[in-house]
Amino acid sequence: MLLLFWRIFLEEVWKPGSFTKNFSWGRNSNGLVELHSIIRAGFNDALEDVPRTEFRERIKKSGHTEYIPINFFLFNRTIAGVDMICADELVFQALSWDHSPAFDKVALFAFLFSYVGKWKKAAAYQRRPALWANAYVLERVASKYNWNTKSVTADDIQNFVQNDPRYKAETSRKLATNLNFLLHIGKVQDFGEKRPGRWWVDCLFLALDRLIEDSLIDGRTYRTSEYINLLSHSKFFELTGGENLEKQLATTHLIRLYTALGGRDRLSEDAVRDKILQEEPQFQSMRVNDSRPRGATHLTNPRILKSISPFCADLAKKAGFDVISPDEMDEMQAAEFIRGRTESALAVLNEKGIRPNMTIEELLKITRGGA
DNA sequence: TCGTGAGCCGAAGCAGTCAC
């Protein structure tokens, strides 16, 4: 086992790729809004795989560097000889919702997870293009700093990569400043959350999409029962705040939902319809009036809230999930937002040595006017 | 005022493809 670890360690090659180039993220307060709009433009608002050349043509017109989104955030696969960019959970989130901090976290996760697939002219190391970022977050931010991101600086990142034998490049400064900027606008500090929030649920689906597609490139397939191990080996849990009983239970429920919806096929209305008809030939096909996404919540834990396409509602119910309307999702999101902001404010007070003498629940009760 | 770092820009170099 130790030998295997050292073999992987020694064979791993970290290259900066185009990450030494700048992307024009805009103001810090904008988060990853530029990436959000680029995904929408590149996919032309359609939730289906798009040829890489077509995606690039669309982005070029906007005057952006297209390599950062397609080589670091999205997933590539050559299908029938054509390089394609795959529609997956990250694309679903970008196309389904306006830009929000939740999108930023899913996007930052996609970057840190660093599974972007293959295209014809890609070098071998480009399949995992940001392993340096992945390792920095796992080995420093999570393990050493315990998600206290005060120590995350460009100097710290530069120090980390340039002293690591896996890093093979002439320079490290530009990469370090760019990564530091990205980690802060993507709010990496929130990755240490212990409870399975909505962004974490979306990241789990994204991780499964990427891991399964990545395996398919090598002609490997996995059984549903192997998904949990697949996630564990990918260090998904370490990258998203660690594992606990609540997350373990949530993972079991979410894998069942992911499988019930058909994996990445859940994003195709036709594929979902075929799946329903296959399982229930008497099923009456009904078009949905409201095209907005629905929320699938698990009966045992309403915190497990997964946004799904409206045509997936019946499959989600079959998997033991309750399906709520987009408006109900907004209400839940607002409540989660208030709670999150309150927790952040208390964390700041705590950091400054100011000890509040009431709990979050008591504080929320007052701010909600005693409701 | 000064230092830092994002953003812009372009040059250099490598690898693959294609025409001759």
Added chain:
DNA sequence: GTGACTGCTTCGGCTCACGA
């Protein structure tokens, strides 16, 4: 086989905004 061309990566100089 060779050279031109293309696509892409890598690097770094420069400008400008911002905060101390």
